[in-house]
């Protein structure tokens with residue numbers, strides 16, 4: 167093709183980009199990118215929101231440059247910017263739809279300063295106006311035993327707002343996917359019904375807008391905004407702790423929405439009962455619908471997540487490296503993502519392939535700090551020796567006291583020393599279900615508190631397992 171460069175449009179560059187990266191990546195990051203100015207010296211692109219802009223800037227600038235170079239046979243300067251008045255006009259992102267119709271003459275010569283994406287969207291229901299991360303979708307959420315219930319509940323609510331569970335309360339430690347699931351619900355609802363009246367905000371935003379409204383005497387507007395939405399999602403609701411007047415306000419917001427049969431979805435770093443200094447009447451409301459906990463992912467899920475995150479970045483990481491990193495990083499999913507970034511970054515920077523040697527170099531300090539990996543077999547070994555019971559007894563259905571106690575101690579230790587889920591632990595003891603394991607943990611936890619002798623035994627076993635002195 168010997169088209170003169172001036173005739174080359176963004177559509178050509180886009181096609182070239184789509185050939186260079188995976189379809190899923192392309193759909194996620196480039197679908198809504200449009201051209202503002204295309205010439206041999208500049209390629210001005212408009213992206214729908216700040217999040218996408220940062221992401222493209224960080225991970226895809228090179229891809230864009232190279233694709234442009236190839237197609238245009240020149241080296242245009244690539245600029246990424248937000249729609250003019252991104253926070254003021256609703257239909258901006260959808261109004262100009264064809265990627266190839268850039269109107270250079272109507273574009274000011276200097277790039278418009280990027281306006282921040284609103285964090286407190288007005289209730290237009292348009293996806294472009296909610297501060298959503300485009301990759302936080304159900305498609306991109308890896309499901310495992312640790313988050314299966316939360317995922318299923320989120321999907322059910324997204325499919326049938328105010329019919330399945332109301333409210334839906336998701337809780338779990340930091341970095342385990344609460345925000346991802348909340349935003350996945352938004353994406354899903356908007357895909358099904360683009361005009362859904364969704365208000366998604368962090369609790370901090372709720373608190374700050376409330377205080378702002380109090381100060382400026384615009385409480386009526388605040389209430390109109392929050393109490394009439396179709397769907398309300400508040401992320402990190404534990405932020406309400408210690409904020410009495412905002413709790414009061416949220417209580418009324420909750421009641422009005424609930425009475426009007428509007429879906430409410432909340433996330434928190436602890437269960438409703440465990441949020442400190444939150445009023446009982448709120449706690450009880452949070453428990454009205456479904457409370458689902460997200461646990462730390464097990465090894466298998468961590469591998470699946472690493473794999474998916476690498477694919478999203480257009481990298482393939484060999485299985486042995488995935489397994490290695492998943493073992494080294496077992497805190498939360500945000501850290502797993504960080505590990506992928508580090509791996510890909512170092513490989514690119516040093517022009518090396520991603521392999522075990524590279525992973526070992528990068529994560530060596532992590533491994534030294536990391537305590538020995540304890541397995542359930544280790545625990546069973548330690549306990550059968552201490553109590554003189556047989557492994558087959560621990561795995562049997564027998565319920566005599568001489569077997570039940572050591573079995574429960576095993577379950578308790580497995581819960582505190584490994585990251586197996588309740589279901590998985592039950593599986594190691596004759597296929598018992600998660601409620602049995604939970605009961606065992608409660609029993610043993612209680613006895614540890616009451617019985618100093620017993621507590622010492624548990625502590626000793628723990629130290630022994632941690633130091634790996636059983637082989």
Ligand code: ADP
Nearest residue numbers: 306307308340341342343344345346471499500
């Ligand atoms: P939280 O809100 O619980 O602190 P986030 O939702 O922000 O956690 O998740 C942290 C990061 O981990 C995000 O980038 C998110 O996409 C990712 N993540 C969490 N859970 C999953 C999952 N099950 N599958 C894929 N990515 C996940």
Ligand code: MG
Nearest residue numbers: 344345346401
């Ligand atoms: Mg979060």
